Amino acid sequence: MKRIWILHILLFAVSITANSQQLSVEKIMRDPKWMGTFPTDIQWDDKGQTIYFRYNPDQNPADSLYKISLQNPSDIQKVSLTEQRSLTPRNARYNHAKTKRIYSQNGELMILDLVTGNKQSVLKWGERIGNPNFLANENRVSLESGNNLYVLDIQSGKLQRLTRIQSGNKPSDKEDRAADREKWLKEDNLALLSVINEREQKEAKSKAYQEATREKEPYSFYIGSKAISNLQLSPDENFATILLFTRAENKSTIVPDYVDASGYTVNLPTRSKVGDNPPTLELAIYDLKKDTAYMVGVADLPGITDLPDYVKDYPEKTWEPKERKVTFGAPVFSRDGKYAVVNIRAIDNKDRWIALIDLAEGRLKSLDRQRDEAWVAGPGIGGFGGGTLGWLPDNKHVYFQSEQSGYSHLYILNVETGEKKALTAGKFEVFDPFISKNGKYWYLTTSEVHPGERHFYMMPLMGGKMEKLTTMTGNNEVSLSPDEKNLAILYSYSNKPWELFIQANTPKSQPKQLTFGQSEEFKTYAWRDPALVTFKAADGADVPARLYTPDPAKKNGAAVIFVHGAGYLQNVHKWWSSYFREYMFHNLLADMGYTVLDIDYRGSAGYGRDWRTGIYRHMGGKDLSDQVDGAKFLVQNHGVNPGKVGIYGGSYGGFITLMALFTASDTFKSGAALRSVTDWAHYNHGYTSNILNEPFNDPIAYRRSSPIYFAEGLKGNLLIAHGMVDVNVHFQDVVRLAQRLIELEKDNWEIAIYPVEDHGFVEPSSWTDEYKRILKLFNDTLLK
Known part of the structure; x- marks a missing residue:
């Protein structure tokens, strides 16, 4: 019996081996669900005890939210809708000590105390609340609603409107531009009829008196047909910055859909073509003490009129240097509100400036210029308005990424002295750097080991040796727990799809696999x-x-x-x-x-x-x-x-x-x-x-x-x-x-x-x- 049993095992193994070599186009091009289910979109709870992720073990039409508790990591549970609604939104902002988070939900402003776990509703607004944030005085928070900024004093509950921003153009006093004939008739009539003339003069004096005694109308900033893309308040509450978006008018291409469900051919409006006018983002500053607003100019940026090198290939054309159009990213304020920096791109994308904003004057001081005769890009440098940019806790150093060395690396720059320092260097690239909760370290991903590998590191804040925290060969996409004790790792290898691992946040710690998503058919x-x-x-x-x-x-x-x-x-x-x-x-x-x-x-x-x-x-x-x-x-x-x-x-x-x-x-x-x-x-x-x-x-x-x-x-x-x-x-x-x-x-x-x-x-x-x-x-x- 034992021999027969072994023979069955061997025959089964041979059968599996044979089947494993029989791929076909029909098999591999099926709905990818046949391969199994693989986790995506990792998120921690606020206490760092539960990992949430998208998953689909039941092969439903779409992925759902699942969770794993660190207390029982072998138990994967589907998250109920009630629990999903209770989760803190990812865009919730921290206070400086990272003991509280603020966010909006259904027209209500919420503050979560991470120490006690208590949630407090501090404002029931009823309308959309955007961009809530703690200010330098953390008993006060800013918020945006209806394209205007407000400040809420949490202790007193007092809500104050700070800006008056309005769409459209400022109304102008229209002069009476009646035809010459009408003017002559009126003047002649008043000269002939003294009673009518007296009434006219009394009405004019009454109107002048009302104008003189009327309370001055508060200042309003009119933005015309532009749209507000980003509106934020400085932490010291002295200035607001406004990104104004202008959509370019271009002719779009039409793509016909011949098999629309209606039975009719439906034209799909799509993009325009290269060479058309791109949209622009301008920067305005609202001085809250002076109650006025003004646009930020770019004339002070070095090289703003530079021509590209390729013009030498067209000697027959006349190329006149002129101030190039630019687009602005969202300004980033130091914690104390003393400074603000901004990422600026030339529309031709051959220059990127990191600039210090003189908020009182609306002028720019270039801190770093990256010029590329091809185009400026690379990891952490991003497209228009994007990329790595922020402040160190000392409120003096700004950090960013640049390809100055030929590879995208992390830099810091002292905005008071202009001293710049590369924190990383070598023939590799840096991805997604961020500062630790205690402000003493960097966490970052790099390709230092091999261009085809990604590992997670920590490094002293002012630079030094990088310490590798992940060990698995392949790609380690790390989500650090809020308490910074654990790494949730989405990991894959060349022939192994993505799975979720957990690892202690210490060097050489061994990761533990939490999901096993490959189907039996895929594994054969x-x-x-x-x-x-x-x-x-x-x-x-x-x-x-x-x-x-x-x-x-x-x-x-x-x-x-x-x-x-x-x-x-x-x-x-x-x-x-x-x-x-x-x-x-x-x-x-x-x-x-x-x-x-x-x-x-x-x-x-x-x-x-x-x-x-x-x-x-x-x-x-x-x-x-x-x-x-x-x-x-x-x-x-x-x-x-x-x-x-x-x-x-x-x-x-x-x-x-x-x-x-x-x-x-x-x-x-x-x-x-x-x-x-x-x-x-x-x-x-x-x-x-x-x-x-x-x-x-x-x-x-x-x-x-x-x-x-x-x-x-x-x-x-x-x-x-x-x-x-x-x-x-x-x-x-x-x-x-x-x-x-x-x-x-x-x-x-x-x-x-x-x-x-x-x-x-x-x-x-x-x-x-x-x-x-x-x-x-x-x-x-x-x-x-």
């Missing part, structure tokens, strides 16, 4: 741990890549290169990819004998400023040559036949695929371009203008970067796939390209359209159809 397959490799580019750069290799017995000599989307994104790393479907598809390809390479080409995230901006003014330049050099690497080192190399990708990856088939056809025999940009002049402003400037100012950059201009070079086999309701890269892009290919009499291409899909596909049937076509393309063209 031995998902590959792709090798992280580098190869030399033609210009000598070391290019990082993920390599999937087949079983030598199944190797077919063919290769597929995958090009990730988004441009500025990292996919060569040691954690679970956001491209999980593509990851599974690459496992399927490797099972079939293909060698697969996934490259972090020039323009990708994770490798510093020079890598990030390597595509400036020429998309389809080094980002494409990196793919070509990757193919050569496979031929030279991994036994790939040079005539059997395919390429595919979506969005930016689709764009590179088109450029590869049109301009590097000797390297790539076939390619699948998914939801691809075909002409950068038709993409959006925020993304494209950073890299290629504006088409009417820098047409050279657009001409050499857009695939539609190179379509005559198509020699290999091309599959184009696109969603018809794509509001990001519009279906119009591939329609124009299709017409170009028709006019060029190309017959080695085909197009697959998906009527119900946006930029990111949703329906499993669409994913399946698309990837069956991709697989067929490669099998038909690379294996023959």
Whole structure:
């Protein structure tokens, strides 16, 4: 009996092993629920005893809120709606000692005492309350409602309105502009009729007396047609700052939805195109003591009239230096209210200033200028108005991130002396730094160990040795408990999706896994741990890549290169990819004998400023040559036949695929371009203008970067796939390209359209159809 039992076990193991090797497009492109359920969106309770997260173990239509108590970490419980409503909102503000939190809820202002756990309603307003905050005197709090600021004295309960901000334009005294004929008639009539003249004079004197004795109307700040984006009070209650948002009037593109539920074709209004006017954010200051408001000027910013370097390529044009338009971030006040700093961006995004605001005069003093002839970006530097910016507890040092060294690092700067100091340094990047509760340490995530790893560290406030707190190889996304005793870690590895771990906040502590979300079906397959490799580019750069290799017995000599989307994104790393479907598809390809390479080409995230901006003014330049050099690497080192190399990708990856088939056809025999940009002049402003400037100012950059201009070079086999309701890269892009290919009499291409899909596909049937076509393309063209 024992032998029979062992035989059954062995047969079952063989069966599982066999099944584990049988991937199919239909299987991996199903609703991702088949893989299991994985936690997201971590949040602690106020006492640091319970972890909340989104989860879906019951396979419901959407994730729900679940929790794990540290008292019983093996028990995962679904959170009731009643408990959800009782949770403190994430945007609740702390007082300086972090013993209280203030927030608004349903028109009511609430203060939570973190020591006692008591919640107190301090104001029942009945209307929306925005941006509540403790002031320097923590018995007083500021709040915004109806685009005006108020201060509540908690002890007395007195509520005071501070500002009078009104939409529209200030009423003006209109002079009597009657026609000359009417004026003459009135004057003549008054000269002839003395009684009428006397009455007129009495009325004028009465009106003048009323004006003289009338109480002066309080000052109002009129904002015209602009909208208030941010309104806040200085902690010392002397000034208010106002961000004024102006939406640009641009012509938008229309995307027709042919399969709307109504049965009619419905036009979806979407974005405008690159080169259109972007929205702006201006900064105003409301002096509460002088009861007046004024705009902040930018004339004092160094380099505000600088021209970009690319103008030298257009000597025939006249370029006159002028004050560039800028956009402001929200000002950040020191705790005592003495100082305020602001992040300012030039609209062309070639300059970012950290500036000190002279609140009384409305002037700016630049503390740090980051100039980039390409565009200013990087971790913690963010887009317009975003990025790391704050104050140290001493009210003298401001902190921010900069790519001054070529990598995004953390800096502090003394606003009184101007002394700047880098707290981190090296060929790695810093993410999400914040100061500890006691004000003595930094907590931060970095890529110091490896560009493809993320770990959590602590470091002395004024700089020093970073101490690594996490130990698991991969990505450790840490949420620190409010008492700073524990780390809730969302962790994943290359072939292991995200799970939740708990760890004590001490170095070398062992993390404990709390969730186990993989389905049994998902676990039956031995998902590959792709090798992280580098190869030399033609210009000598070391290019990082993920390599999937087949079983030598199944190797077919063919290769597929995958090009990730988004441009500025990292996919060569040691954690679970956001491209999980593509990851599974690459496992399927490797099972079939293909060698697969996934490259972090020039323009990708994770490798510093020079890598990030390597595509400036020429998309389809080094980002494409990196793919070509990757193919050569496979031929030279991994036994790939040079005539059997395919390429595919979506969005930016689709764009590179088109450029590869049109301009590097000797390297790539076939390619699948998914939801691809075909002409950068038709993409959006925020993304494209950073890299290629504006088409009417820098047409050279657009001409050499857009695939539609190179379509005559198509020699290999091309599959184009696109969603018809794509509001990001519009279906119009591939329609124009299709017409170009028709006019060029190309017959080695085909197009697959998906009527119900946006930029990111949703329906499993669409994913399946698309990837069956991709697989067929490669099998038909690379294996023959």
